[in-house]
Amino acid sequence: MNTKAVAAIYKYEMTRFFRTLMQSFISPVISTSLYFVVFGAAIGSRIDSVEGVGYGAFIVPGLIMLSVMTQATSNASFGIYFPKFVGTIYEVLSAPVNFFEITVGYVGAAATKALFIGTVILMTSALFVDIRIEHPLAMILFLLLTCLSFALLGFIIGIWARNFEQLQLIPLLIITPLVFLGGSFYSVTMLPPVWQVITHFNPVLYLISGFRWSFFGVADVPVMMSLGAIALFTGLCVVAIWTIFRTGWRIRQ
Amino acid sequence: MPAIVSVKDLNKTYKSGFEALRKVNLDIEEGEILALLGPNGAGKTTLISTICGIVMPSSGTVTVGGHDVVRDFRAARELIGLVPQELTLEAFETVINTVRFSRGLFGKPKDEAHIEKVLRQLSLWDKRDSKIMMLSGGMKRRVLIAKALSHEPRVLFLDEPTAGVDVELRKDMWQVVDDLRASGVTTILTTHYIEEAEAIADRIAVILKGDILLVERKDELMERMGKKQIRIELSHPIKEVPESIAQRGVQRSEDGSALIYSYDSRAERTGITALLNDLQAEGLQMTDLSTHQSNLEEIFVGLVKDNA
Structure with a gap:
């Protein structure tokens, strides 16, 4: 294992992040605050509680998931797409590193950034509402797995994308709708029966439900099912990446 | 002299059906400077890219330092430094950081003294904290060379190193290659410029349409020319x-x-x-x-x- 190479990629990607630290830090703080103003104060004041949790607090796990998923995906996809776009990928391809090391470097950095942003949102939220975390270890596990799996997904998107439009396509057309419709801001039980059934086909539901369970002990689906879903998703991404590197798809000619 | 790079019956056909290399055989001796001459589209870059691991061979074998570039890619690639033809660099990064990154990527331990030596050798030391986008084209070319030298390669590939470079810088570049030879580094460079091959190469290989037409010692060629x-x-x-x-x-x-x-x-x-x-x-x-x-x-x- 070429750990020095992994460290080099990770560090290089993180410096890109730190160069724009203020941006990385301020934008989630502002967007979280806006969500609290709109959903928490304006709308939330008319909703007493959802399943025994104050609405303001209820949306915190969903908010964190929303940002973590989109940030992990976009950071990882950009991280690998950019070198492809400017051509610096030649160096990684000609270096004594295997696919696993390349993936750990890029995905690890993207996941770290998403984790950082998730933490910032959690702390910002704490300024607005009282947050209790019933299962802190489960919370950390869900958060880490979500950062990791969506960074893996983003990595695949970055390899697949041939231009900047394609890079934006999947996050915009698939991930954002799935997150919004996956119960970020409501409990599935609030939906009409037909939509409840449909929603259960949304993989993001399981992640948000499990994550919310770790905060408040209430969930839309059994927590083990949530854990199974995210494990399955992570596994699928790993297999996809392994296949990509084995065949050299869109990377090596 | 033992061959440090050995190419045997190498074929490369791209997915489009284009045959870039046809049964190429080439032995590169340790410590020599080999110029690979050929017109555009002759297969120069494909040959270099295959040796360096960026392009997968369709058939045939390539060894570097005795290590197969596909099966034993780690050992082979550790020995290689590659300077690509295009000025591919990240604009917002500083010179020294991008060079440090290259060293780490090739698995070498941190060595600031070596990085300084390389940057000084290429007259980049004063520019070490400059963002790459602030540099001229010739300076960017030097940064690419510095990146390739950062991990102390035994074999250096220079793909069109002096394309779009002014005369003075070209001479500097030749000097760098000469210094490298003194330290035992084998250099392979592709070029359009025949004077360049004449000025620095020990041997000259001519490639056309994926075939190596000729590999000859430069002095023997010069004798024919003389x-x-x-x-x-x-x-x-x-x-x-x-x-x-x-x-x-x-x-x-x-x-x-x-x-x-x-x-x-x-x-x-x-x-x-x-x-x-x-x-x-x-x-x-x-x-x-x-x-x-x-x-x-x-x-x-x-x-x-x-x-x-």
Whole structure:
């Protein structure tokens, strides 16, 4: 294992992040605050509680998931797409590193950034509402797995994308709708029966439900099912990446 | 001398069906400077990219330092530094950071002294904290070389290192390559410029349409180039070359209207004066004199034409 190479990629990607630290830090703080103003104060004041949790607090796990998923995906996809776009990928391809090391470097950095942003949102939220975390270890596990799996997904998107439009396509057309419709801001039980059934086909539901369970002990689906879903998703991404590197798809000619 | 890079029966056909390399065989000796000459699209970059692991071979084998570049890619690639043709660098990164990154990527431990040495050697030390986008094209080229040298490669590939570089910088670049040779680094460079190959290479390989047409020591090629011909037009055609003149290796042209004499223009005595004296003694009258020299460019153009 070429750990020095992994460290080099990770560090290089993180410096890109730190160069724009203020941006990385301020934008989630502002967007979280806006969500609290709109959903928490304006709308939330008319909703007493959802399943025994104050609405303001209820949306915190969903908010964190929303940002973590989109940030992990976009950071990882950009991280690998950019070198492809400017051509610096030649160096990684000609270096004594295997696919696993390349993936750990890029995905690890993207996941770290998403984790950082998730933490910032959690702390910002704490300024607005009282947050209790019933299962802190489960919370950390869900958060880490979500950062990791969506960074893996983003990595695949970055390899697949041939231009900047394609890079934006999947996050915009698939991930954002799935997150919004996956119960970020409501409990599935609030939906009409037909939509409840449909929603259960949304993989993001399981992640948000499990994550919310770790905060408040209430969930839309059994927590083990949530854990199974995210494990399955992570596994699928790993297999996809392994296949990509084995065949050299869109990377090596 | 042992071959540090050995290419055997290498074929590469791209998905589009384009045959970029056809059964290429090439041994590169340790410590030499090899110039790979060829027109655009000849397969120079594909050959380099295959050795460096960016392009997967369709068939055939490549070893670097005895390590197969596919099966034993780690050991092979550790020995290689690659300077690509395009100025591919991240604009917002600083010079020193991008060079440090390269060293780490190749699994080498941190060594600031070496990084400083490389940057100084390439006159980049003063620019080490500059963002790459602030640099000129020639400076960017140096950064690419610094990246390739950051991990102390045994074999350095320079893909068109002096394309779009001014004369002074080109000379500097040649100096760098020369210094590297002194430290035992094997260098392979591709170029369009024949003068460049002449100026720094030990051996020259000519590639065309995926075939290696010729691999020859430069001095042997130069010797061929050094040969000049003098053509003496006679006022009256002759049937036979007089004995005294034939002794000098002079030949008659096909129709007998001229004499052709080959000589080494770099030799101390070319024998031209003696020949002219002999002509006078034999009573042969000449109407015109012309000399001709085939240079590397001509050899190259000739090869390319013959195989087009």
